[in-house]
Amino acid sequence: xxxxxxxxxxxxxxxxxxxxxxxxxxxxxxxxxxxxxxxxxxxxxxxxxxxxxxxxxxxxxxxxxxxxxxxxxxxxxxxxxxxxxxxxxxxxxxxxxxxxxxxxxxxxxxxxxxxxxxxxxxxxxxxxxxxxxxxxxxxxxxxxxxxxxxxxxxxxxxxxxxxxxxxxxxxxxxxxxxxxxxxxxxxxxxxxxxxxxxxxxxxxxxxxxxxxxxxxxxxxxxxxxxxxxxxxxxxxxxxxxxxxxxxxxxxxxxxxxxxxxxxxxxxxxxxxxxxxxxxxxxxxxxxxxxxxxxxxxx
Numbered sequence: 001x002x003x004x005x006x007x008x009x010x011x012x013x014x015x016x017x018x019x020x021x022x023x024x025x026x027x028x029x030x031x032x033x034x035x036x037x038x039x040x041x042x043x044x045x046x047x048x049x050x051x052x053x054x055x056x057x058x059x060x061x062x063x064x065x066x067x068x069x070x071x072x073x074x075x076x077x078x079x080x081x082x083x084x085x086x087x088x089x090x091x092x093x094x095x096x097x098x099x100x101x102x103x104x105x106x107x108x109x110x111x112x113x114x115x116x117x118x119x120x121x122x123x124x125x126x127x128x129x130x131x132x133x134x135x136x137x138x139x140x141x142x143x144x145x146x147x148x149x150x151x152x153x154x155x156x157x158x159x160x161x162x163x164x165x166x167x168x169x170x171x172x173x174x175x176x177x178x179x180x181x182x183x184x185x186x187x188x189x190x191x192x193x194x195x196x197x198x199x200x201x202x203x204x205x206x207x208x209x210x211x212x213x214x215x216x217x218x219x220x221x222x223x224x225x226x227x228x229x230x231x232x233x234x235x236x237x238x239x240x241x242x243x244x245x246x247x248x249x250x251x252x253x254x255x256x257x258x259x260x261x262x263x264x265x266x267x268x269x270x271x272x273x274x275x276x277x278x279x280x281x282x283x284x285x286x287x288x289x290x291x292x293x294x295x296x297x298x
Contacts, residue, residue, distance in 0.1 A: 006084055007052070010037055010044045011155040015163040015278065020249045021262070023269035028276045031246075031262075032160060035254060035284035039080035039104075040073075042156070042282045046179050047077035049151035050140045051085060062086035065137035069093070069128040071121055071209060072101040073283050074142050074177070079108035090137055092128045094120050098209075100287040122218050142177050144221030152183025160184065160278055161191055170272070172198040172264045172279040174211040174234075174257040178223040180280060185227040199228040200257075200264045206236040210257030210282055232267060234260040240293055242266070243285070247294065253285035256293065 013036045018029040034042035054060045065088040068078055075091040082089040089110040093102075096117040105112060113131075115124035125143070132139050142148050160168060171188060173181040178199075185197040201213045211234060214220065243259025246252040261279040268277055285294065 006038055007048055010048050018250055025273035027269045029265055030278045031281045033281050039077045040284045043073040043077035045155055046148040046151040047081045050145050050147045051081045053147045060138055067128050067131050067137035068140055069124040072097050076104045079105045079110035083108045092124045094124055098288055099290045148179035149183035149222050152180050153187045157184040157187025164276055167276045168278050169275040170196045170268050170277040172261055174260055175199045175201055176210050176212050178220050182222055182227055196229045198230045200232050200234050200260050203233045203235045208239050208256050208260055211260055232264045234263055238263045254281045255283045255285055255288050257282050
């Protein structure tokens, strides 16, 4: 008997119907539970794919040092993937990342380098680029690597199509690196051009982990605006309130960007009827508990 490896069980995540949060108008809300991946987020998919494809091309070899800028979930996923294949992982991230995220990366053996809270992900990306330029390690570069959306084209999009029996009408996703929405959009549009792809970005002034509005100079190279039909701005309080709703009304403990995804799905549901709306629950909420967002009084 041949047993699966950890890499084999990345993906294949459940798609569940919300039971108490109603979309009305005979709409169906479906949540794709990406926290069920081995390292706990949707980023397990591109992390494994980017590493495996780079190794297959001969760009990297076990024992190499890899350097990546991350706000959290990609770093955790890459640290996990690197551990399975024998790479040293150096992760550059803003110091504002939650304690649980940092501890998870370190648990997998990654080395952490901090960018300032004020400089954020832009500074982290610049620092990673400078380290690579100095020859301190090799890049995977989730922001420009076509293997990032390829992972979602091969797996996430295909799973959603199969799990909905091809009945999906709307796909809602937060946009960070944009790998998820790019890959899923490509797959779904190839199978039904009418599926509406809805991308979420933060309102001005909002700071929502996993959802970004990039300055032009830092726009991910993998992003293609033509693959997104509708853009919605999500507010800080709106994302946090819906994150708590997912936990308290549906039993789904997830992060703030997942609350943003629910908020976007509910907005779409107000405008349509008889729709099948799929939204991405990006990760698990246990990596945000120390932030106090769930129970500030505890």
